[in-house]
Amino acid sequence: MVSYKELGLVNTREMFEKAMAGKYAIPAFNFNNLEQMQAIIQAIVETKSPVILQVSSGARKYANQTLLRYMAQGAVEYAKELGCENPQICLHLDHGDTFELCKSCIDMGFSSVMIDGSHLPYEENIKLTKQVVEYAHQHDVTVEGELGVLAGVEDDVVAESHTYTRPEEVVDFVTRTGVDSLAISIGTSHGANKFTPEQCTRNEKGQLIPPPLRFDILEEIEKRIPGFPIVLHGSSSVPQDKVDTINQYGGKLKDAIGIPEDQLRRAASSAVCKINIDSDGRLAMTAAVRKVFHDSPAEFDPRKYLGPARDSLKELYKHKVNNVLGSNDKI
Numbered sequence: 001m002v003s004y005k006e007l008g009l010v011n012t013r014e015m016f017e018k019a020m021a022g023k024y025a026i027p028a029f030n031f032n033n034l035e036q037m038q039a040i041i042q043a044i045v046e047t048k049s050p051v052i053l054q055v056s057s058g059a060r061k062y063a064n065q066t067l068l069r070y071m072a073q074g075a076v077e078y079a080k081e082l083g084c085e086n087p088q089i090c091l092h093l094d095h096g097d098t099f100e101l102c103k104s105c106i107d108m109g110f111s112s113v114m115i116d117g118s119h120l121p122y123e124e125n126i127k128l129t130k131q132v133v134e135y136a137h138q139h140d141v142t143v144e145g146e147l148g149v150l151a152g153v154e155d156d157v158v159a160e161s162h163t164y165t166r167p168e169e170v171v172d173f174v175t176r177t178g179v180d181s182l183a184i185s186i187g188t189s190h191g192a193n194k195f196t197p198e199q200c201t202r203n204e205k206g207q208l209i210p211p212p213l214r215f216d217i218l219e220e221i222e223k224r225i226p227g228f229p230i231v232l233h234g235s236s237s238v239p240q241d242k243v244d245t246i247n248q249y250g251g252k253l254k255d256a257i258g259i260p261e262d263q264l265r266r267a268a269s270s271a272v273c274k275i276n277i278d279s280d281g282r283l284a285m286t287a288a289v290r291k292v293f294h295d296s297p298a299e300f301d302p303r304k305y306l307g308p309a310r311d312s313l314k315e316l317y318k319h320k321v322n323n324v325l326g327s328n329d330k331i
């Protein structure tokens, strides 16, 4: 058993209290390799932002849970080396699906876990989430639960309201489970194709405009659990310049569309305290790597393409912190 406190990591409790009071959101960035980790830490040190480092099940399989944990431990030291005396870094399990997985992460030094029972029947979601909370809280680890299923691109986001979080369930869910934060479904979804063109309208320039997030549901939830930290998954904005670069240099991304940044800014100033961004980072890295491969086809030193990918990622993260989440200058 390793406590995250020995590693210099923090849980989300104080982070969320400050974010709620200051009307901003903590960035939750996924990582599974060195360059992503370097980009995240460089960005948060330069912007003076707290951060949640997220590890998905897929990341654990790809990179090994032990290596990722040591990387997070190294990240704390790296941030200090870059000049941040008191880095606020949380190591979080993204979309944990079993008690055993959450326990394993807690036992090896994670400071926060998500137990995603959103696909289960309501009572089963409560039972599983409560089990994780009981274990996590013994170790002062914070827990994120989820209510409502994120719409997939195949779903009709506008019409299929049954996938949205039901505000009438939130008081019962947070009270009976004891979770520290709640992920909700108000129209975001994972990946780079969040809406079909049919679900969008077009502006005068012919650009696709996605349907707005359901702020009415968010407001109803805030009324029922005032001051309770809310989490938004699936919050990449899918920058068109990255998509264009990828396609210009041989990629084939079709109808890629994300959540407009002004909507995320609005969410960040509400009870939304954590905003999850993964796909935008993937797009930034892929665009940079494709450009190097195109411009320098004789290059075969991975540092020559992973370096530019890392730089592009860092710029993207700084932009998110400064202009979307508002978590800059908070430490």
Ligand code: G3H
Binding pocket: 030, 056, 057, 058, 059, 094, 095, 190, 278, 279
């Ligand atoms: O929510 C999903 C995250 O983007 C992580 O994705 O499971 O492919 O690592 P992944």
Ligand code: 13P
Binding pocket: 030, 094, 095, 189, 190, 191, 192, 232, 233, 234, 235, 236, 237, 276, 277, 278, 279, 280
């Ligand atoms: P995106 O795919 O929109 O980046 O969402 C990431 C996420 O929610 C990770 O849990």
Ligand code: ZN
Binding pocket: 095, 190, 233, 234, 276
């Ligand atoms: Zn997610």
